[in-house]
Each structure stands twice: as structure tokens, then as C-alpha cells.
Amino acid sequence: MTEHVVPLGFDADAKLLVHTMPDVRGGQTPATTLLFVPKGTAPTGGWPIVAWAHGTSTPGQKTCAPSLTPELDGGLTRDGFPSDYVYQIGELLNAGYAVVAPDLEGLGAEAIGPYPYFGASSGARSLISAVKAGRLADPHLSNRYAAMGHSDGGHLALGVEAHADEASELELVGTVASVPYTSIAATADHFGEAARTATDGATASQARMMREFQGALMAVGLTAEKPAFDPRAVMGEDLARLLPEFRSLCSVKAIGTIDAAVKAKGEAFNGLKKDWASNSHMEAFLAANDPAASPDFTLRRPTLVVQGTADGFVLEPLTTAFVERLRGKGAPVTYKTYPGADHFSVIRSANADVLAFLREHFAR
Known part of the structure; x- marks a missing residue:
């Protein structure tokens, strides 16, 4: 003390x-x-x-x-x-x-x-x-x-x-x-839909980044509990490659790494898979830790x-x-x-x- x-x-x-x-x-x-x-x-x-x-x-x-x-x-x-x-x-x-x-x-x-x-x-x-x-x-x-x-x-x-x-x-x-x-999976879905329906590029990019951000946070949390988990089970190579740097930064700069990468590649950014939250390991992680995902x-x-x-x-x-x-x-x-x-x-x-x-x- x-x-x-x-x-x-x-x-x-x-x-x-x-x-x-x-x-x-x-x-x-x-x-x-x-x-x-x-x-x-x-x-x-x-x-x-x-x-x-x-x-x-x-x-x-x-x-x-x-x-x-x-x-x-x-x-x-x-x-x-x-x-x-x-x-x-x-x-x-x-x-x-x-x-x-x-x-x-x-x-x-x-x-x-x-x-x-x-x-x-x-x-x-x-x-x-x-x-x-x-x-x-x-x-x-x-x-x-x-x-x-x-x-x-x-x-x-x-x-x-x-x-x-x-x-x-x-x-x-x-x-x-x-x-x-x-409500993490629903939050990611919201931003995914916002990206698809946006009428301008800046709004679409921001929404796309926010969707990737949800999955990146959950993947980092899951691997802290289960080091053998491979984030590539729920995401593509572009987002997976960012995770070591993402994990090493404070919040705002961590978000910035994803933002820059998404802006650079746009719709071609290989990030979260469509069914990322249904992966058995991720689904169990969310059920255990997201009260909105747990029926009990x-x-x-x-x-x-x-x-x-x-x-x-x-x-x-x-x-x-x-x-x-x-x-x-x-x-x-x-x-x-x-x-x-x-x-x-x-x-x-x-x-x-x-x-x-x-x-x-x-x-x-």
C-alpha cells in the first residue's frame, strides 16, 4: 500500500x-x-x-x-x-x-x-x-x-x-x-447493416470499422482465456494480422489501427466472417460473458x-x-x-x- x-x-x-x-x-x-x-x-x-x-x-x-x-x-x-x-x-x-x-x-x-x-x-x-x-x-x-x-x-x-x-x-x-x-453480436450486426446501407463512403467506412472492432475485442478476450484459440476461425487475414498491435495499444490508438486498415482496403478488407459469432468457441465465450447472450x-x-x-x-x-x-x-x-x-x-x-x-x- x-x-x-x-x-x-x-x-x-x-x-x-x-x-x-x-x-x-x-x-x-x-x-x-x-x-x-x-x-x-x-x-x-x-x-x-x-x-x-x-x-x-x-x-x-x-x-x-x-x-x-x-x-x-x-x-x-x-x-x-x-x-x-x-x-x-x-x-x-x-x-x-x-x-x-x-x-x-x-x-x-x-x-x-x-x-x-x-x-x-x-x-x-x-x-x-x-x-x-x-x-x-x-x-x-x-x-x-x-x-x-x-x-x-x-x-x-x-x-x-x-x-x-x-x-x-x-x-x-x-x-x-x-x-x-x-449485446455484442447484435451490435456488430447493426454496424454491418449500417455499412451496407450507407449512402456515402465515410459513413460506410466508419460503420465497417466499428463492426470489425467488436470482433477484434472479443477475439482478444477469448484468446486471453484460451490461448490455443486461433482468431482466424472467426476472421480473415487482414484483421487477424492486426491483432498483436491492436492488443498492445490503449483504446483510441487500438481503434485507429483498425480504422486505418479498413480505410485503406474498403470493402476488400478481409475481416470478420459473416457467421463469426456462431463459431462454437466464440458462441460459448459470448454466452458466458455477455449477459444479453445468456438465456439464463x-x-x-x-x-x-x-x-x-x-x-x-x-x-x-x-x-x-x-x-x-x-x-x-x-x-x-x-x-x-x-x-x-x-x-x-x-x-x-x-x-x-x-x-x-x-x-x-x-x-x-
Whole structure:
């Protein structure tokens, strides 16, 4: 445990915790987590905890970690996607919550194994391990926590409930998923259709790139769990050749590698196969990790899902359909949409609703 730089405006103490967590292959691995604790006297029972998960900062480069960047986003803001993560964590601290923000398995200065991108169990255990490490580091933290995340972090937060009983000393009070990255195959299909029907070349190229991006992320995540998997089973040579570089970069530059290659070859780009998501290994990976692809996935604890209508990465119609399926199973999901909000502006748009949800469920 070491002191950490406190972002400007935080009235809090910050520490970098080095601990262990279960890894994706059944062992233990080093992990790093940022712990932020409000200054002042803890309330009776200790500071309630928000376990907060960041969005996609990289397909696989361990240095693209929140703890290594002042904006707490692994380079998103630096590379041109202002994340507003500092704002969100600051709002949580001002509301009286301690925040644990894990780098996630495979990310951060201490990481020694691969980053299992999109791995639901890995992400859930990263968050739970972060809560446990935070309580060991600071005796003034409560045993009650909420899971929360943005984009892929929102997807990971949705998976915590399934593993909450692995830490029986802790109480999960609820989950907040901000624009959760789910419905991957449907997202790829959407962009594929957009590319086919576009009336201008630039729009077609952008949509084509976004389709390839979905498959590249999933192939990288699958190979982290199953190194023997050959990505060429789901994609052509042009996209497969990009994967080593793609995996080694932070998010924005990783997207840029695919964008440049797609623009160079246009419709001739040999990328995702038409039936890529039906490959037996990929289908199993999506069923295990994408809650929208699992017929058995449901939630039993209070959950808030927030979604902007102008999000170009996580698509509102797909999130709405996913939430409707959950509600059809009786899941206690509150769903809020924000007209005109995009992938990052939704953080400020939803802030009041997020804080109200947390306040309500920590009070129970």
C-alpha cells in the first residue's frame, strides 16, 4: 500500500493497493486498486463503499490502467475521449462513499498475466477483491458496497451479483451499470447493416470499422482465456494480422489501427466472417460473458441501468431490449434514458439519478 496522487478537487485520501485476486485460469495473480476515502470522520458502521469499474482502456496493454493516469481512465482523455471519470468518482466521494477502483486483472504496474478483456467472472472478482483489499487497508470502511461501472465496466458490474456470495462477509446492496457494453453480436450486426446501407463512403467506412472492432475485442478476450484459440476461425487475414498491435495499444490508438486498415482496403478488407459469432468457441465465450447472450442471466438485487440516446458505442435500442428481457424475468431493474446524451456525457446527465439510487439502497 502506497500513497497516491489525489486528483485535483478531491477532498479525500488516496492509496494504491497491491493485493492478489483469483485469475482467469484458476490461480491467484497480483492486482492493483486505487482506494479513495473521504476526509473526516467515518459514519457509524464505516464508510459505505462503491466498487467502481472503468470502461475499455485497452484490449490488452497493462500500462493503459486507471492507476497510471491522472484522469483515472487509462489514457482515454489523453488520447481524445474525455471520460469524466474524475468527475464521477469525485461526486461519489462528495456524497460520502469510499471508492475502490481496480485496474482489473492483467492491468496495472504489478500485472503479470494477460488481461481477460470482457471476462465477466474476472471483472466481478476484480471488484470484489478490491473491496476486500480496501477494507484491509482502512478499518473505517463498511462491509456494505455497491457495484458500479461505465461501458465495459458497467457490463462487469452486472456480473458481480453472481459472485457476491464468494465474499460472505460483504453485503452487496445494489448495482449501477452506466451504458453497459452488452449485446455484442447484435451490435456488430447493426454496424454491418449500417455499412451496407450507407449512402456515402465515410459513413460506410466508419460503420465497417466499428463492426470489425467488436470482433477484434472479443477475439482478444477469448484468446486471453484460451490461448490455443486461433482468431482466424472467426476472421480473415487482414484483421487477424492486426491483432498483436491492436492488443498492445490503449483504446483510441487500438481503434485507429483498425480504422486505418479498413480505410485503406474498403470493402476488400478481409475481416470478420459473416457467421463469426456462431463459431462454437466464440458462441460459448459470448454466452458466458455477455449477459444479453445468456438465456439464463438475470438479476435479483436492485439495479440501475442508465443509457444515453445518442451513444454511438453502446446502442440505446439494444440496451433497452436487454433491460426489457431482464424485467420480463422479474429482475428489479430501474432504467433511465437521457435524450441526447452520448457515451461519456451520460455520466453527468445521470449523476443525480445515480446518487439518488445509491442513497436509497444504502439506507435500507
